[in-house]
């Protein structure tokens with residue numbers, strides 16, 4: 001083909017595409033896109049909907065909190081080496097720099113038939129596309145006595161970073177000399193597979209310096225450490241000898257708040273001074289209330305090409321709330337990646353373009369074994385069209401050989417980058 005012929009054909013194809021997309025693209029600025037939740041999934045989706053649409057999409061973010069507080073790094077607050085302020089970011093850059101309308105409220109109901117959401121303040125909003133990223137809900141009723149114990153502040157979860165994170169650190173700092181901190185882990189899947197084991201390190205690191213006869217007891221309902229097992233076990237043995245006791249297959253079924261005692265399914269009761277009880281988790285309440293949680297009434301099944309709920313059309317669900325693909329962690333990094341795939345797909349759908357048929361996601365997760373040394377796990381997840389799910393790419397990713405200060409520097413780099421990517 002000569003150059004003139006090629007140019008002519010290309011121009012014709014481009015003209016056709018331009019004609020098609022101009023017509024379809026007209027739908028994009030007219031569409032109302034609402035995003036529920038300004039966490040790792042929702043904030044990223046709101047920002048990338050604007051970026052991918054060349055700032056033409058109308059995007060409204062609904063979030064009750066005045067600022068974003070990161071769960072990643074928050075275990076360091078519990079360990080006393082960092083403050084919550086260091087992991088808090090304002091939302092106003094999303095409005096000032098990216099033109100996203102922010103409503104400080106929470107969604108109390110979704111009417112998928114009428115395509116409306118109702119806010120706690122009583123207002124209703126219409127949508128053409130709805131993005132739902134409400135994170136997790138904690139099933140306090142999965143453990144007898146826990147709901148009341150948590151209400152009374154006898155047990156804390158600190159699994160949504162905020163005031164409880166600070167309160168838990170205070171309880172640890174006030175623990176009697178030689179006392180025991182007990183952390184209980186529910187059966188997977190739960191938010192952040194390595195998070196509880198990192199927390200055990202942070203508490204032990206604090207006790208080593210301030211209460212060296214203190215103990216950390218980890219009661220894990222799982223068969224073994226869920227993530228980075230060998231690395232955590234080695235760090236516990238080398239850095240906190242005799243301080244961390246790990247008991248797998250220990251399912252906590254009850255809390256006796258008065259006697260600070262945990263009831264286990266099989267073994268004898270356990271008494272401790274500070275109780276950090278993590279119950280079973282499920283998709284955020286609004287997802288369950290809206291009838292989106294069609295995987296065992298707990299998690300939301302989605303079409304992995306655009307993250308649209310399989311239960312409701314035009315509702316795209318991201319982050320911890322979804323039923324994950326095999327080996328896909330419930331992590332902030334993943335929620336950020338889901339958001340970009342969903343945002344690109346929504347812009348494509350509203351513009352009449354083809355949705356990317358082969359998305360790829362990456363994940364990196366850093367864990368601090370003390371206040372400076374870190375280990376990581378990484379993975380790459382490729383969409384598999386035949387099985388309609390994401391599969392890890394063989395040979396991708398991997399684990400740290402050992403904890404290091406250099407990885408501690410990388411971990412802070414990761415955190416600052418993802419906060420800037422999601423909120424900046």
Ligand SMILES: Cc1cc2nc3c(=O)[nH]c(=O)nc-3n(C[C@H](O)[C@H](O)[C@H](O)COP(=O)(O)OP(=O)(O)OC[C@H]3O[C@@H](n4cnc5c(N)ncnc54)[C@H](O)[C@@H]3O)c2cc1C
Nearest residue numbers: 037039040041071072106107135192319320331332333335
């Ligand atoms: C201790 C700890 C350590 C962690 N460490 C890491 C780590 O190192 N790396 C990593 O990648 N991940 C880590 N994670 C996991 C990470 O925090 C989650 O996977 C991530 O926050 C999930 O993002 P999300 O958007 O699904 O939910 P979230 O980030 O929790 O955001 C949900 C948002 O929705 C809002 N919301 C809820 N309901 C409503 C409603 N009805 N209306 C309006 N808004 C609503 C909430 O206020 C919240 O802001 C950690 C978690 C914990 C607890």
